[in-house]
Amino acid sequence: MKKNLPVTSRQTEIPPGVTLVSKTDLKGRITYANEAFVEVSGYALDELLNQSHNIVRHPDMPPAAFADMWRTLQQGKPWRGIVKNRCKDGGYYWVDACVVPVKRHDQVTGYMSVRKHAPPDAIAAAQALYHDMAAGRAKPGLRLPAWLGIRSGMRLGTLFVALLMLVGGVLGIGGLKLADDALHQLYHRQLGPVAAIGKITARLGESRATMLEIRLARQRTGQDEALAHQIARLRAHRDEVQALLGQLAVDSGQAPQQTQRLAAALTHYTDEGLQRVEMAAAFDDPEQIDELIRQRVLPLEQAASVAASELRDALDTAARTAYEETLARNARIRAIAIAGILCGLLAVVLAGHMFIRGIVDPLNASIRRLNRIAQGDLQGEIDLSGTGESGQLNHAAAVMQLHLKVMLDEIALAARRIQRHCTTLNTVLYSVTEHSEAQHDRVYAAIRALDAAVAETSDLSERAERLLHLASAEGAAPALADETRELATATRLAAFGAEEVACAMHQVADLIVENRGEAQRAWQASEELKHVASELNGLVDFFAPGKSAQ
Template sequence: MKKNLPVTTQQVDIAPGITLVSKTDLKGVITYANEAFIDISGFVLEELQGHSHNIVRHPDMPPAVFEDMWKVLHSGKPWQGLVKNRCKNGDFYWVDACVVPIRRNEQTIGYMSVRKRAEPAAITKAQALYQKIARQGMPKAWKLPSWLGIRFGMRAGTIFVAVLMLAGGALGIGGLKLADAAFERMYHQQFEPAIAVGQIEAKLSTIRASMLEVQLARHADGAVSQLASAHVQQLQTYYDDIAELFTALNRAVPSESAATRSLTQALQQYTTESQSLIAAQSAAPKDSSTLPLEVQQQLLALEHNASLAAQALRQTLADEAQQEFTETLQRNARIRHFAIVGIIAGLLIVAAVGHLFIRGIVNPLNASIRGLNRIAEGDLQGAINLSGTGETAKLNHAATVMQQHLKVMLDEIALAARRIHRHCQTLNAALYEVTEHSEAQHDQVYSAIRTLDAAVSETSDLSTRAERLLALASQQHSTLANETRELATATRLTAFGAEEAADSMRQVAALIVENRGEAQQAWRASEELMHTARELNQLVAFFEPQQHTAPDSTPAT
């Protein structure tokens, strides 16, 4: 890290409205510095241009701040923060700096730093933050990922809604299928077997009634009557029906069931022994009085055992049906709870994503719109907004870069206007002096011309007189004539020289008049240029009403 020394404890105050501007190449070498930056820093232009921008770095600034700045700049984004800079004499000054990339043809060719006066409250916060950074390093600030934008949000939202619809449809259809399967199992595994058991119990009751009728028929005539024989055949038919019902019951109910095995044994024993007893009863002698009662008791006992086994199986089927019904209700409740949880989770996710979308995209987008409206109204001093993510962040970054470039352009226009105004004032003063001096010279030349014209007139008269005297002298005396002739010749030469001098003086006077006219034209052009400079300053004052001073003043330091 570059550590510029010496340093003092003297702070340099920056007047409100002053903008410090500098431009660098990709390596941070200064290529441009405006007058305000030169005045505040205390360096001359030659000491800044061609040197690294860290020439004004103050030792109190943590290196991590500049590492973060270069990281942001290399990603193509603007950087904004408070910076403590060092003057040439060791004094310091705080600035609110915004560094933006300079791009041409989609390529970054350098960087531009636009700095203004930092507010005292912001300086206090920055000092506390920089002390913390010096001790603990750069904090990890949580922010939304850069890929989260409008396009991603639309795609993710569409996919999320589609997944929710598919999940809801699958959950509903799956629940219906499970319910259908449960009802089908209940019908085939509990309801149908229960019907079969009931039919078996009915057949058992019918067999018991038929056997009683056989007993009554035997007691009536002392032998097996034709009616008794029919009942015996009917009993055999009932036994066949029980066998068919039992076969159907075995297909519906698992044979490994204890109740099924008990009923199977009871029915087998019942049918086998019943058929044997009936056959024995049919062949018994007609005078036997104890056999019918014993047969009846045995048959009732067998029927009772079979009925108990059937009731046990029916109760087992009822219990299984109840269990299946309970499990179905519980499964439906779980599905319902899962659906409720899914709906609540979906609503929470939608609410959270909506909050993030509003926070990261909508609010920064509205702020960007407000900033662009301020720029459109001519206010370039608004706060810099680098928030947002995705397309909104790009829009805010572009608006910030545009705002800084406009501020620098207006600063350069104001600087040029002030220079033009100062130069025009100097030129007007010089032209005024030239005009006054030309007027004095013009008067002096015309006075000399009038004097010279009088002398020429007198010389012409003298030459005429000399010629007359020469004519007279030539008649009187030759020597006097020669002298007079020389005098006349000299007088004529003097007259010619005076005329030439007068012509030259007239030409000089004409040039003086011409130069005076040109000077007056130049003065008028300078006045028009000064008027243009005033208009430029008024235009700049419209966009930045507090940034620039009067046209004939220099930037405050």
């Protein structure tokens, strides 16, 4: 990068209200510079025009700052920063610079830089930043993504809300399905087997009572029909126990060992107990029935009851474990749901804050700026914040404000030039008017003298005519008559010449009077133009209060 040397420690302070303006083409060559920029830079206007704008670049400015500026400008966005520039004599001055693209028919044709007074705190912050940039320690600031705008924000918000609803629906429906599965498991794997065990236990008791009734029936006479009925009921109990045992084998999958023991015990009970009792009852053998009940049925029933109790306890333990697991799973689901709700609320708050900060606030700033511009205030702070549509509006408002300020600067410069030229023209016209007055007086004095001469010549001509008439009437000598005739002719010609000169002098006098009137009217027009220039300056001061002549 070009280093402009030498440099000195002499600082030029930019007064508040002074605006330095320059324009360049796409290659950075200066095409326009206002008087303030020319004066502060120390260069003549001819030295600046068609020169690269880095002619005023100070060596203390890091290349990264200008790289960021050109990167921003090539994106079609304005750039703002605190810049240290170099004067022609090596001194420097700090400015708050805002560089914007200049467009014609939506095509960038050049760039315009508008600079103003930089406050001391901004200069100190810029010096620290440039020192870090030169040392490679500068970190990029937190910026909102450029694509974040009203359109993209609405899309993202819609997608986010839809995602929240989808996740909430999945959690809700999934939770209900898990609850249904838990109830189904509780019923079919715990309650169903427990109910079957209860029925089995009840049937074991009923079978024991039926066997006692069979024993008593055998001790009485005439009880054949009752005995047949009791034997049938005993078979029914046995069949029902077998059916319940089959149900247990299907449902109680959570305690297979206890189920197998109960099945084995019930099988022994039915095969070696009930079935033998039925056979003994059928053969009418009371002693064998008593023996079978005491030695077989009751121990097998006791073993089956113990196995049923063990299975019931195992199922109870499994049910309690499933219940606790279900509670823990539901607690996790609730925690996930609560965490999701909190995260969603946090995301909504954060997104709302970013939306307000990056879109709504710049949009309101643009509205306030446009209102100030509509009221004639062009001195407001230049704000280039915002992204998306609001950022574009903010940038457009800033560019419009800067263009209007530059236009006012140029109008003020033209008005001051008109005033100066009008003052010079009025002085010249006043001199011309005074000279015309003097010429008018001299011409009229000459005309009065010429009128007297014309009158005298006319009198001489009349006398010569009378003399010629007398000479002709008295018969004077021919020689005298010829001389008299020549004298009359010469006198008459002199009179005609004097009249023509007098007529020309009168025309000159009329022209002098006419020119004097034109000069006076020109002076009045110049005064009116000077007054218009003064009003134009007042209008510029209204739109740019405190703006001094630059």
